[in-house]
Amino acid sequence: MEIKIQSIHFDATEKLQAFIEKKVAKLEKTFEDIQKVEVQLKVVKPASALNKETSVTATVPGNTLFVEKTCDTFEEGVDQCVDSLKVQLTKFKEKLRNR
Numbered sequence: 001m002e003i004k005i006q007s008i009h010f011d012a013t014e015k016l017q018a019f020i021e022k023k024v025a026k027l028e029k030t031f032e033d034i035q036k037v038e039v040q041l042k043v044v045k046p047a048s049a050l051n052k053e054t055s056v057t058a059t060v061p062g063n064t065l066f067v068e069k070t071c072d073t074f075e076e077g078v079d080q081c082v083d084s085l086k087v088q089l090t091k092f093k094e095k096l097r098n099r
Contacts, residue, residue, distance in 0.1 A: 034089075039056050
């Protein structure tokens, strides 16, 4: 699985990137055939509460799953995105099994 992290309007720290890679790697437990995961981090101006947008796109055979969350911190956003993606991957896996 290839993990690509894009930080828009700021530079992501090594610590944040390591956190994202660790969280996203756990998605493989839910669905093994994930080809690519793209994580986009964006700071929305003006600097207010809930100004960190996190979007995660997971490419699986025959489909692309997308989740976007807006939170106070990127860590919280990544957590929520990964949780939502786990649900989507589980549903996708069930669909494949039923064919």
